[in-house]
Amino acid sequence: MSGALEGIRVLDLGTRIAAPFCAGLLGEQGAEVIKIEQPGGGDFMREIGPFVDGYSLFWAVEGRGRKSVTIDLRAAEGQDLFCRLAETADVVVENFRPGTLERWNIAPDRLAERLVTVRISMFGQDGPYALRPGLDRVGIGYGGLLNLTGYPDRPPVRVGVTISDYLTGVFAAHAAVSALYARDARRGSGAVIDAALYGAVLRILEWTLPAYDRLGTVRGREGNRLANSAPLDNYPTRDGKYVCIVAGSDANFARLCRAMDRPDLLNDARFTRLADRARHGDTINGIVADWTATLDARTIEERCVAHDVPVATAYTSADIFSDPHFEARHDLVTVDDPVVGPLRQQAPFPRRAGEVPRAPGGAPRLGEHTDEVLTTLLGMPAGELDALRAKGVV
Helix, strand or coil: CCCCCCCCEEEECCCCCHHHHHHHHHHHCCCEEEEEECCCCCCHHHHCCCEECCEEHHHHHHCCCCEEEECCCCCHHHHHHHHHHHCCCCEEEECCCCCHHHHCCCCHHHCCCCCEEEEEECCCCCCCCCCCCCCHHHHHHHCCCHHHCCCCCCCCCCCCCCHHHHHHHHHHHHHHHHHHHHHHHCCCCCEEEEEEHHHHHHCCCCCHHHHHHHHCCCCCCCCCCECCECCEEEEECCCCCEEEEECCCHHHHHHHHHHCCCHHHHHCHHHCCHHHHHHCHHHHHHHHHHHHCCCCHHHHHHHHHHCCCCEEECCCHHHHHHCHHHHHCCCEEEEEECCCEEEEEECCCCCCCCCCCCCCCCCCCCCCCHHHHHHHHHCCCHHHHHHHHHHCCC
16 A cells, blocks of 8 residues: 555644654555654654664654654744645644644645645644643543553553554544545545544443443453453463463353363353353463463464464564564565664555555654755745755744
8 A cells, every 4th residue: 555645745743643653654655744843853752762872763663754844833934934835735734732833823724725634632623621731641541541451459551552642643544535535536625634632542442431321331440351251361371471362252262172171171060151251250261371371372372273262472572573474474674764774663554465565764864854845845946945044944
């Protein structure tokens, strides 16, 4: 799918993760992405570790696949410059607090009607909470996910990555492509997309809300197990890893019993049906945990796979790098980073069947493409560019 959006130009005004990730996804589908950054500092992601010789590896991933142009959007001349650039674009992506673009005189109503503008914020562009600040943890809190993550007798635990940012970026990219399709198919105008971080989390809550609406059930934390299914858990192994085994159904449980060389469990009245196993979840999960603790993760996987039992080791990055499936599927690519050179990263996703994903360009240096973009797209003469640079506008 690397060329699906070829000919589409995206202006990325975002910082941190959600909006830049949205723009990056569009770039990985073939769009040209131009990142607008503040002169002198740039995206905050450039300052977040881990670092290699002072260079952010976080930025190396989230800044890839785009050009960097520095423009001071707080200055009138910078605002005018942006509006001129927007005339050449199809999509604008931003994640400032609501009202910021209006204060800078670059709100959607000042720009071309054909533009698709993606506005990402914590609580949306309206409503009583719209102007509140917030980051990922606020999104998973208000979205209802934080309260579901972890064990019932312990405080809530965040997901291991900034999930509300990434979810919002995915939803927003999908909405942008849909708006582009509608614009071009109907020869109509663009759209303004309102994407809130808490809203992306809210959308994935499964049955949580209707269960409260009809049953009064307040869903809580269940840890790695489920009250209505067993055996299911992340089980410890002899070599210090964890394997997730999902054997709740009657068929999968029978397969697991064979993998464990425990056919006797199939004749135990406590484990006959799913409902029985759920009632005796601690017991059957304990039996499985005792078995896994005697074997290495690889052996457990081999036995489960041989008997068609769903299983997965909780992979580390080292496991990902050494797994032949990831290599065969081209799930890692080598990005030519302009600062640290060849850098192995996760590949663009998804892809067309049979397609080998193309490695994105490396994350640009701050302002690396300012001269190129302003002279090529706007025909700006060198003298005008020098004058703007002297004023700190670019």
